[in-house]
Amino acid sequence: MNTELGLPISHWQRLWLYILGALVLLFLIAPSLIIIPMSFSGSTLLQFPPESWSLRWYEAYFGSVEWRDATIVSVKVAIMTTIVATPIGTAAAYAINSGTLRFSGLINTLLTVALIIPVILVGIGTFFLYAKLGLNNTLTGLVLAHTVQALPLVVLTVLSGLRTYDMNQERVARSLGANRFAAFWQVTMPQIRFSIVSGALFAFITSFDEVVVSLFISGGDTTTLTRRMFSALRDQVDPTIAAISTCLIVLSIVLLSAAQLFGQRRSPK
């Protein structure tokens, strides 16, 4: 008896489904699980499981000026993107949620359009525009382009937080004499802060992992980590990239766990 649904189907009859499901889940997680041990391999050959263990690929990563510079650029851009995208996205989500905003459907679509437009088109378009403005290979250009990519996630995350929040609380604060900003800052913000933090984390990870647009608009001193990885992968499969990949996977796990943690605290007590 399937207790969850109360259907007269036993778990045994469904065994095939569970096995199939487990195989697909394994397929999804396998690449990450294989890369992590391989990054600690002692040989230049990519073997699994590795025959000897060492930290040499991490030494190669952290020891190389090129990789280190690219990492610093990526971290800088991701932090600045988070700082720019979070308030802009939160403000927009607040306005869309108010219900009195005119053309709110159109505005919502425009702000989240980056999720739909093929990234390659954005990359080429941005490169073309930046060529006229002299913004190619600059941090400003990268931050602006990444902010547009990150904006939809901030808007959607904060909007979902606002949907479960009772706006009447802010009206009470305002009727008691608080101005709009004070009411938002002291009453609404503390209650939706977990959505805002989740949105900020998504913005950071979006910027840090972004490849296609960076491929076009970053270079020279502002080569991002993903751009350098892409070029390296075009030439050969270097185990140093396994070490970098492991760092990126760990970063994803840390940021996602943080977002998950904040997301759970968002739900009503």
Add this chain to the structure above:
Amino acid sequence: MTAQLADTASHIRAEGPNTEALRTDARREAFSFLALCSPGLILVGLIIVLPIGWLFWLSLFDETGAISGANYARFFEQASYVRTFITTFKVAFLVTALCVLIGYPVTYMLSQIPRRVASICMIFVILPFWTSVLVRTYAWLVILQRKGLVNTWLIDLGIIDQPLPLAHNFAGVIIGMTHILLPFLVLPLYASMRSIDSDYLRAGMNLGAGPTATFWQIFFPLSLPGLAAGIVMVFVLCLGFFVTPALMGGGKVIMWAMRMEQTTSLYSNWGAGSALGVVLLAVTLGLLGLFQWLIGARATSVWGGK
């Protein structure tokens, strides 16, 4: 709620003594909300709308600077473009079909097990979803290449003598892209399957339908909106996919996005590259529009669940 407020507002406006002040206040509020959205809108306008509009404009002119449809006529005349489109659609159909084939059963399983267990299993879907596309493509290169894991294992086990060509070709692109796009099918489908009321299934079985009939006649049709949302998402993303075919295709699998990159970066032919982009955008928006029209407003709620 909002409608109610607006109703009260118009009521007051009709009778109250402070009509003018209220109207000014409403106008000021509408303006300040628009101002709150403006930084985001300006950025989107500058980084997305303006350049794409510009590219569209460029695509209308040929090399001599005269207005012509030459950039678009090329797509039918030159065999290499036709090949690119055929490859792209072939990859898109195959990857979408594979995603449905392996994504539907796993999502069905996730929707049938207790929520607590399912949310743990979902980590297996969400973690790859948030891992860089580059990292995942690299992993597949390591696994599938000539001296990669799969070939080494198969040779060690004595199943094959010669390494199978799995990377740097069509097969590699399909495997890599299926892995990367699978979460885009699973996530909307899961939301839609979870919202199916199990009372329907119980009622069906109560009335004598067997498990198979219940699934095909009740569960499957109810899961179709979510499945359709996932299919459209995966298909549309396939059409514009760049990273995996560029790294896994070994230069043999030229897809739409790669063609755009080559035409603009390598040959600096902005007119032709722009025309490719315009058609890609038109196909993408057309498919999404068609989907919206077929499934209706339900779809947006499914997508919002990301």
